[in-house]
Amino acid sequence: MAPAQSDILQGTLDLMVLQTLEVMGPMHGYGLARRIEQISEDALRINQGTIYLCLVRLVQKGWIKAEWGTSENNRQAKFYSISKSGRRQLAAETRNWQRIAGTIGRLLQLGPRG
Amino acid sequence: MLTRLRALGARLRAAFGRRDDDRDFEDELRSHLAMLIEDHVRRGMPLDEARRAASIRLGAVTALKERYREVQGLPLVDTVRQDIRHGLRALRRDAGLATFVILIVGIGVGASSTVFGTVHALLLRPLPFADPDRLVWIRNDTGAGLSGETVQVGHVLDFRERAGSFVDVAGYMAFYGAGDRTLTGAGEPERLTEVPVSGNFFSLLGIRPALGRLFTADESQWNGPRAVLLSHQLWTRRFASDPAIVGRSITLNQDAVSVVGVLPASFDFGAVFAPGTRVDLYAPFPLGPETNGWGNTTSLVGRLRPDATLSRAQAEASAIGGRLMREHPGRNRFRPVLSTLRDRVSGPVRSAVWLLAAAVGMVMFIVCANLSNLLLARSTSRQREMAIRAALGAGRRRQMQQVLTESLMLSSGGAVVGLLLTIAGTRFLAQLEAINIPLLAAVRLDATVLAFALAIATLTGVAIGLMPAFRVSALAPHRVLNDSARGTSEGPAHGWTRRVLVVSEIALACMLLAGAGLLLRSFTRVLDVDLGFQPESAVAIRIDPDARYATQDHRNAYFDDTLQRIRALPGVDAAGLTDTLPLGRNRSWGVSIPGKVFPPNDAPNAFVRVVSDGYVAAMGIPLIAGRDFAPSDTSSSAPVVVVNDTFARRMWPGEDPVGKTLRTDRPERRVVGVVRDVRHLALERDAGLEIYLPIRQTNDYPSVELVVRGSRSASDLASLIGSALTAVDAGRPVRDFRTLQALVDRSVSPRRFLVVLLGAFAGFALILAALGIYGVIWYAVKQRRQEIGIRLALGASPRGLQAGILLQTLRLVAAGVTIGFIAAWILGRLIRGLLFEVTPWDWATYAAVVVVLAIVAALAGYLPARQATRIDPLKALRAD
Numbered sequence: 006m007a008p009a010q011s012d013i014l015q016g017t018l019d020l021m022v023l024q025t026l027e028v029m030g031p032m033h034g035y036g037l038a039r040r041i042e043q044i045s046e047d048a049l050r051i052n053q054g055t056i057y058l059c060l061v062r063l064v065q066k067g068w069i070k071a072e073w074g075t076s077e078n079n080r081q082a083k084f085y086s087i088s089k090s091g092r093r094q095l096a097a098e099t100r101n102w103q104r105i106a107g108t109i110g111r112l113l114q115l116g117p118r119g
Numbered sequence: 120m121l122t123r124l125r126a127l128g129a130r131l132r133a134a135f136g137r138r139d140d141d142r143d144f145e146d147e148l149r150s151h152l153a154m155l156i157e158d159h160v161r162r163g164m165p166l167d168e169a170r171r172a173a174s175i176r177l178g179a180v181t182a183l184k185e186r187y188r189e190v191q192g193l194p195l196v197d198t199v200r201q202d203i204r205h206g207l208r209a210l211r212r213d214a215g216l217a218t219f220v221i222l223i224v225g226i227g228v229g230a231s232s233t234v235f236g237t238v239h240a241l242l243l244r245p246l247p248f249a250d251p252d253r254l255v256w257i258r259n260d261t262g263a264g265l266s267g268e269t270v271q272v273g274h275v276l277d278f279r280e281r282a283g284s285f286v287d288v289a290g291y292m293a294f295y296g297a298g299d300r301t302l303t304g305a306g307e308p309e310r311l312t313e314v315p316v317s318g319n320f321f322s323l324l325g326i327r328p329a330l331g332r333l334f335t336a337d338e339s340q341w342n343g344p345r346a347v348l349l350s351h352q353l354w355t356r357r358f359a360s361d362p363a364i365v366g367r368s369i370t371l372n373q374d375a376v377s378v379v380g381v382l383p384a385s386f387d388f389g390a391v392f393a394p395g396t397r398v399d400l401y402a403p404f405p406l407g408p409e410t411n412g413w414g415n416t417t418s419l420v421g422r423l424r425p426d427a428t429l430s431r432a433q434a435e436a437s438a439i440g441g442r443l444m445r446e447h448p449g450r451n452r453f454r455p456v457l458s459t460l461r462d463r464v465s466g467p468v469r470s471a472v473w474l475l476a477a478a479v480g481m482v483m484f485i486v487c488a489n490l491s492n493l494l495l496a497r498s499t500s501r502q503r504e505m506a507i508r509a510a511l512g513a514g515r516r517r518q519m520q521q522v523l524t525e526s527l528m529l530s531s532g533g534a535v536v537g538l539l540l541t542i543a544g545t546r547f548l549a550q551l552e553a554i555n556i557p558l559l560a561a562v563r564l565d566a567t568v569l570a571f572a573l574a575i576a577t578l579t580g581v582a583i584g585l586m587p588a589f590r591v592s593a594l595a596p597h598r599v600l601n602d603s604a605r606g607t608s609e610g611p612a613h614g615w616t617r618r619v620l621v622v623s624e625i626a627l628a629c630m631l632l633a634g635a636g637l638l639l640r641s642f643t644r645v646l647d648v649d650l651g652f653q654p655e656s657a658v659a660i661r662i663d664p665d666a667r668y669a670t671q672d673h674r675n676a677y678f679d680d681t682l683q684r685i686r687a688l689p690g691v692d693a694a695g696l697t698d699t700l701p702l703g704r705n706r707s708w709g710v711s712i713p714g715k716v717f718p719p720n721d722a723p724n725a726f727v728r729v730v731s732d733g734y735v736a737a738m739g740i741p742l743i744a745g746r747d748f749a750p751s752d753t754s755s756s757a758p759v760v761v762v763n764d765t766f767a768r769r770m771w772p773g774e775d776p777v778g779k780t781l782r783t784d785r786p787e788r789r790v791v792g793v794v795r796d797v798r799h800l801a802l803e804r805d806a807g808l809e810i811y812l813p814i815r816q817t818n819d820y821p822s823v824e825l826v827v828r829g830s831r832s833a834s835d836l837a838s839l840i841g842s843a844l845t846a847v848d849a850g851r852p853v854r855d856f857r858t859l860q861a862l863v864d865r866s867v868s869p870r871r872f873l874v875v876l877l878g879a880f881a882g883f884a885l886i887l888a889a890l891g892i893y894g895v896i897w898y899a900v901k902q903r904r905q906e907i908g909i910r911l912a913l914g915a916s917p918r919g920l921q922a923g924i925l926l927q928t929l930r931l932v933a934a935g936v937t938i939g940f941i942a943a944w945i946l947g948r949l950i951r952g953l954l955f956e957v958t959p960w961d962w963a964t965y966a967a968v969v970v971v972l973a974i975v976a977a978l979a980g981y982l983p984a985r986q987a988t989r990i991d992p993l994k995a996l997r998a999d
Contacts, residue, residue, distance in 0.1 A: 033150075033151075033154075034147060034151055035150075035151045035154040035155065038151075052176070052177065052178030052183075053151065053155070053176055053177050053178065054148065054151075054177045054178035054179075054180070054183040055178065055183075057144070057147065057148070057151075057183070057187060058183075058186055058187060058190050061187060061190050062126075062190055064129070065125070065126040065129040065190075066122045066125065066126050067122065067125050067126075076150075076154070078154070078157065080150055080153060080154065081146070081150055082147075082150045082151075082154070083143075083146075083147050083150075090122075
């Protein structure tokens, strides 16, 4: 069974994947993994395989679509792209994230010094 | 919501269309890995190092695939499928064990579902009438026998009018005779049973005819148009389900009667009101001054008003009864006693049926305990397999799930066997027409019983798997893998569980055996009862004189002719006539003795038999004093009577009864003979007062049975008699022979039914308990192999070891029997009503139970004990 902490991580990873696909356009799993590693500056060092668990979940929810294609190095790879409902979800999640981040930020500023 | 649905759909698709998906994912991972390696190489890593680094970076592929499947498909569906596959493999390895478990569960499920079906049909399912909870049985409490329990028509009419608690009151004529009507016309003549019912009987019960209509008011009048309703069974059997029968007329006892309708198949009069009998026809029973003259005739059913309660209705009925008796001193007494129709129908069998249910519950418990033990032992021998799986990363819940899946697979196999047995069992019970148990024909495998069977099978599966499942999941892999390498003996806790299970099995088996034993002893006591007549080698057949024998002289001539011809047959020892055979219908008349005064509430009531000369000889009833009737005892000679022993001793204690007089249908009848008491009502009930009237001196017989005793076999006698009767009168049915033994068998059939079922359960429990003992001891020996080997090597005597093991067995038995006896004693007190001339603490039964259990247990313990002493120390120490 998956450990309980994964819920937050899962949500975060979902959001990262959606955002990456939204900004970068269709990508394969390897590319996504590299990209996320780069952006998080290796703060989020996961087994790269984990990304696929996230991807299959997002496909199931209909937020992204998958299609086999050919990579820049002429290799067969599955390409993922964001769907319309994925965009809606991303927007909602982004708002949500910002609100929470703002709340947490303010809360942390209130600390003992305040 | 939509998102969730979509995800579920995708998962379901994935769960059932696995392969492609797996390959797809593998491809994807492979391509990922290739790109990763390429990147590493590009950054200057040597190829094999790049490969290593890449697979680390990607993570463990197997685990990934596992988790991918979990996310992708429905994990439960998936793992269950896996478990089933694995379970099948494991069970195939242990095919013998699997077959055994499936059979045991099957027998258990079959037995409990069949008994549940019986409980359901007899006690739980509502009676097959409209709003059956409002139906009330109204019994007259004015003496034993049907005559004392029925009501005179005048009272019926008045009661119906006055009783405000009832929507309506209906009744049927309780003194209908089985086979009173002879159907002639198309096909062979056939005796049918017709019940006269009041005009509102069916509408009160809420029965609508399947075809045609119910009786009209006109038809329900005295001398109204003759009409009958057919039972569904008669309609399909005799009239080939011809709908055109309605409106046609049929010939009954030489009269044309028109068929006005056919009742639905669901209505079975016999099942509810007269267990074990088949009713073919229903005629209107006119409620009027004419039938009022017949005395007590009617059995009553009432429908309570929605706002009325049984107790208030009872109070009202008692008051009305009292008033009616004061207003009509000329009528018979009327003391209505109310009970729900359900109680009246199921009441007599309730305790027996609950006993069966309890017994089957105990059997089921033993089944579970036994199989649980067995699987526990098996799980121990599979400890290492499980430990390895755990070490490889199988989670605790996953392991439990697998063990439970296996036991559920076994119990599903058992469910299939059990359902087949239930179908067979319910069919068998429902067709037992000859058994005197109400509603038995309604036992069937319906949705409720099916649901019960499935639930029981599932529960069994969980129950037998739960303990092994906990056991497995509680294992610490490293300990098992270390320990069992040297076959150490198991911890004390588990041995203890096993022993508790076996002791409770023995206790329950002991209780069941004692219960069955007590009932068996009662049964043999009942069979040993002095009936007062000899049921062996005698047959009976109905020979009612029909309308052509119009006068008593005609009928007497017919009787003379018939008896002469029958007595002349080869192999016939005696022949006689009676209006009622023992253990059937009963009626009683008030009797008074000139010169004796009885308290008004204790006026003597005697069972009346109208018989011919030769009847007591044909029945094998010993004549104690005086003489039998003679053909010369006719209406023109002096009125005579024969009484039974009890009558003679109670009425004329210490005097010679022959020559005394009594008053009943005639002002004065002289006693000419005294015969032995006959148990007319039931084997379990004393004879009471009995009087015999000569058939040639009265017209008061509703039917005539010919009883013939002979030295030939019953079927030979029957065919001889049949041809002789045809010679007297060609147009009569000559097939419905009954042996007197069949009457007795029928009368004891409910008791036999209970004994056989309970005995079977007890036997099954005993076998299971024996297996349980064997298993525990065998297992203990197996666990101690090395210890025993060492002991033997050090010079312990095999005999001593054997004795030790047997002692261990007997300790288990002693514990079980002690608990079992306490329980059996309680059980015995609870079923006291079912016992006959046996006390609940019948020592002989208990002694027999102890002996049986001790022998079986010793045997079950001896086999493994013998094995133990054959252990070769060298092999035992080396093994494992």
